[in-house]
Amino acid sequence: MAKINPYQPYQVELLKVTEESPSIKTFTMAAPPNFHFLAGQFVEIAVPGKGEAPFTPSSSPYETNYLEVSVAKVGATTEALHSLQPGAILGLRGPFGKDYPLEKFTGKDILLVGGGVGLAPLRSLFLSLVHELHLFNKIRFCCGSRTPDDFIYKEHVFDHWPKIDPKVCLRVTVDRCDDGCWKGPIGVVTKTLDNLDLEIKNSVAVVCGPPIMMKFTTFKLLELGYRPENIYLSMERMMVCGLGHCQHCGLGKHLVCKDGPVFTYQEIKDEPEIWA
Amino acid sequence: MAYHKVKTEAWLDAIFRQAKEKAVYGLKRSGQGLVYQRLREKTDVVLFETRPTEPIKLFFYFPSELTATLPEEPFREEEKRVLLGVKACDLEALKTADFVYRFGDVVEPHYESRRNNTLLIGSDCTQPNPTCFCSLHGRSCYPQDYFDINLSPLNKEVMIETGSPRGEEFLAELNLSLSEVTEADLKLRDKNRREYMEKLKTINTPFEHQKPYSEIVRKSSEATAWKKYGQEMCVQCHACNLGCPTCYCFSFSDLPEKSGMKRYKNWDSCLAASFAQMSSGATPRHNRWERFRYHYYHKFDFLNTSLGFDACTGCGRCIEGCLGKIDKRQVLFDLEKEING
Numbered sequence: 349m350a351k352i353n354p355y356q357p358y359q360v361e362l363l364k365v366t367e368e369s370p371s372i373k374t375f376t377m378a379a380p381p382n383f384h385f386l387a388g389q390f391v392e393i394a395v396p397g398k399g400e401a402p403f404t405p406s407s408s409p410y411e412t413n414y415l416e417v418s419v420a421k422v423g424a425t426t427e428a429l430h431s432l433q434p435g436a437i438l439g440l441r442g443p444f445g446k447d448y449p450l451e452k453f454t455g456k457d458i459l460l461v462g463g464g465v466g467l468a469p470l471r472s473l474f475l476s477l478v479h480e481l482h483l484f485n486k487i488r489f490c491c492g493s494r495t496p497d498d499f500i501y502k503e504h505v506f507d508h509w510p511k512i513d514p515k516v517c518l519r520v521t522v523d524r525c526d527d528g529c530w531k532g533p534i535g536v537v538t539k540t541l542d543n544l545d546l547e548i549k550n551s552v553a554v555v556c557g558p559p560i561m562m563k564f565t566t567f568k569l570l571e572l573g574y575r576p577e578n579i580y581l582s583m584e585r586m587m588v589c590g591l592g593h594c595q596h597c598g599l600g601k602h603l604v605c606k607d608g609p610v611f612t613y614q615e616i617k618d619e620p621e622i623w624a
Numbered sequence: 625m626a627y628h629k630v631k632t633e634a635w636l637d638a639i640f641r642q643a644k645e646k647a648v649y650g651l652k653r654s655g656q657g658l659v660y661q662r663l664r665e666k667t668d669v670v671l672f673e674t675r676p677t678e679p680i681k682l683f684f685y686f687p688s689e690l691t692a693t694l695p696e697e698p699f700r701e702e703e704k705r706v707l708l709g710v711k712a713c714d715l716e717a718l719k720t721a722d723f724v725y726r727f728g729d730v731v732e733p734h735y736e737s738r739r740n741n742t743l744l745i746g747s748d749c750t751q752p753n754p755t756c757f758c759s760l761h762g763r764s765c766y767p768q769d770y771f772d773i774n775l776s777p778l779n780k781e782v783m784i785e786t787g788s789p790r791g792e793e794f795l796a797e798l799n800l801s802l803s804e805v806t807e808a809d810l811k812l813r814d815k816n817r818r819e820y821m822e823k824l825k826t827i828n829t830p831f832e833h834q835k836p837y838s839e840i841v842r843k844s845s846e847a848t849a850w851k852k853y854g855q856e857m858c859v860q861c862h863a864c865n866l867g868c869p870t871c872y873c874f875s876f877s878d879l880p881e882k883s884g885m886k887r888y889k890n891w892d893s894c895l896a897a898s899f900a901q902m903s904s905g906a907t908p909r910h911n912r913w914e915r916f917r918y919h920y921y922h923k924f925d926f927l928n929t930s931l932g933f934d935a936c937t938g939c940g941r942c943i944e945g946c947l948g949k950i951d952k953r954q955v956l957f958d959l960e961k962e963i964n965g
């Protein structure tokens with residue numbers, strides 16, 4: 349039997365690059381044969397010879413021909429990725445990690461709270477949810493970004509998604525708007541969590557964003573009555589292997605790549621420095 | 625599985641015959657300690673004494689190794705090897721690496737191939753180092769499992785204990801005229817072993833502890849000893865990670881090639897500030913003492929939970945190599961004192 353080398357990337361072609369915001373681009377790449385992921389899982393993408401980094405696909409898991417990742421330019425690998433044109437060859441490993449447990453979401457009100465590039469995994473989750481909308485109750489998608497320009501998936505957030513179904517409602521906010529172009533609410537994303545019109549006792553919340561946003565959102569959700577086991581967090585840690593070997597992603601006794609990246613707050617609340 | 629004995633000279637002759645056909649590594653003296661050398665022509669080889677300076681992991685995952693390429697190249701099995709004189713602590717260390725790389729959800733095929741193609745000939749440790757503390761872990765300085773063959777000294781003979789079918793096969797290949805082991809031989813071996821353990825006890829009297837190390841570490845998150853050792857004394861030389869036979873952390877370094885890339889897997893160290901640092905600069909362990917504590921958490925708490933024993937063998941290499949002159953036994957001793965108030 350041929351040995352499988354888990355550190356060996358699969359070569360995929362970059363098909364399309366979409367500029368989402370000044371610092372974030374979405375990369376559409378051809379999916380390898382038999383590639384299948386679930387919302388919340390992540391992949392390792394390599395720019396050959398430049399480096400590799402973990403990203404959560406933002407496309408729908410039901411798309412089997414391609415997958416998309418939305419990437420903020422923050423360092424060596426992401427910078428190299430941002431400089432690429434369609435036709436470039438990328439390395440892909442995965443999918444890795446745990447997905448959002450949709451079977452536990454059925455029949456419930458679902459609250460998604462995302463900020464910045466944290467909207468990426470939530471987009472994939474949102475597309476999974478609307479694919480089988482009949483299984484779920486209300487869906488509230490609360491999105492925040494620093495400025496109106498920084499919003500990603502603008503067309504979807506502002507035009508398409510709010511019109512999907514009466515069960516679905518979007519709430520958007522920006523931290524600030526210097527030129528007055530923004531007509532919506534201004535303030536951090538936790539502000540959108542008041543008067544949710546959800547049955548909290550029968551609801552799950554899913555949060556993804558920068559650590560500080562995750563922290564305050566979690567505290568706000570607890571205040572609103574969400575139980576720690578019903579708050580799902582997508583945790584970020586430094587990662588190398590993505591599959592439980594290298595130990596870079598340790599979060600207390602957990603490995604984020606293997607035991608996560610999706611955790612309930614209940615699972616990790618007693619670990620030190622979870623918001624680092 | 626079975627016991628035999630043979631004249632030491634005959635054993636060595638047979639090993640050197642093997643060394644002409646395959647890669648056989650034995651111990652030789654170098655500076656203050658022992659190191660492995662590839663045996664070729666007949667030379668002095670140390671069968672017993674103590675563990676080598678270098679950790680066993682050097683044979684199974686390398687400081688830097690090519691681990692993947694783009695485009696992909698076919699996987700190659702590793703060559704067959706024999707390691708002679710592996711001490712109990714290093715056999716124990718392989719249990720940790722096996723847990724991660726071989727028996728986990730995802731197998732590391734290079735490691736697995738090296739393990740599968742390496743015959744392990746253990747031997748009793750007759751002269752523990754001043755930094756050895758396997759005994760404080762409740763372990764012995766003579767191998768009790770995880771070997772293919774183990775050797776114990778008996779005057780001018782060696783006692784051969786086979787521990788696996790592979791070991792039996794190898795022994796048969798050596799074509800030795802083996803003798804039966806007598807009651808008296810076993811008694812002598814056990815008496816010798818008690819003596820080695822006595823030496824260890826003397827070395828470690830100042831560091832004796834009551835609670836298991838795992839319990840001590842689990843209860844001491846707030847102890848001041850972490851700051852004393854981890855902040856004031858640790859100079860972050862990484863010797864305690866790089867020299868440790870159970871440490872297995874790594875990073876990738878991808879280098880560009882004409883039409884693709886070469887990916888190297890390099891040892892890394894959790895003592896390094898960059899180890900857990902994210903691109904934003906945020907890190908869960910900002911202070912050196914937090915990273916120092918994490919090294920203990922990982923070995924004595926997290927891995928203990930998974931393995932059922934500490935991922936520290938007591939080989940003492942971290943003590944020997946520490947540029948900050950930190951003695952792990954003393955740290956653990958001080959932690960216990962603190963939690964006992």
Ligand SMILES: Cc1cc2nc3c(=O)[nH]c(=O)nc-3n(C[C@H](O)[C@H](O)[C@H](O)COP(=O)(O)OP(=O)(O)OC[C@H]3O[C@@H](n4cnc5c(N)ncnc54)[C@H](O)[C@@H]3O)c2cc1C
Nearest residue numbers: 398399400401402403404419420423424425426877878903
């Ligand atoms: C589960 C998970 C999901 C994520 N999802 C997203 C997402 O959807 N979108 C998003 O924008 N961000 C996401 N992130 C964050 C993203 O992974 C980081 O922003 C990214 O790793 C930054 O990489 P960088 O190389 O640009 O930054 P740097 O700070 O330059 O490098 C960070 C790390 O990249 C690796 N690296 C750099 N150079 C090399 C090299 N030559 N060879 C090998 N490795 C190298 C190293 O491990 C290095 O330490 C996610 C993170 C996690 C853990």
Ligand code: SF4
Nearest residue numbers: 868936937939940942
């Ligand atoms: S921590 Fe020190 S004593 Fe324990 S196995 Fe590693 S090097 Fe040996």
Ligand code: SF4
Nearest residue numbers: 858859861862864948
């Ligand atoms: S060997 Fe000693 S000085 Fe070096 S990193 Fe480890 S504890 Fe610190």
Ligand code: FES
Nearest residue numbers: 589590594595605
């Ligand atoms: S990223 Fe390597 S163990 Fe999690």
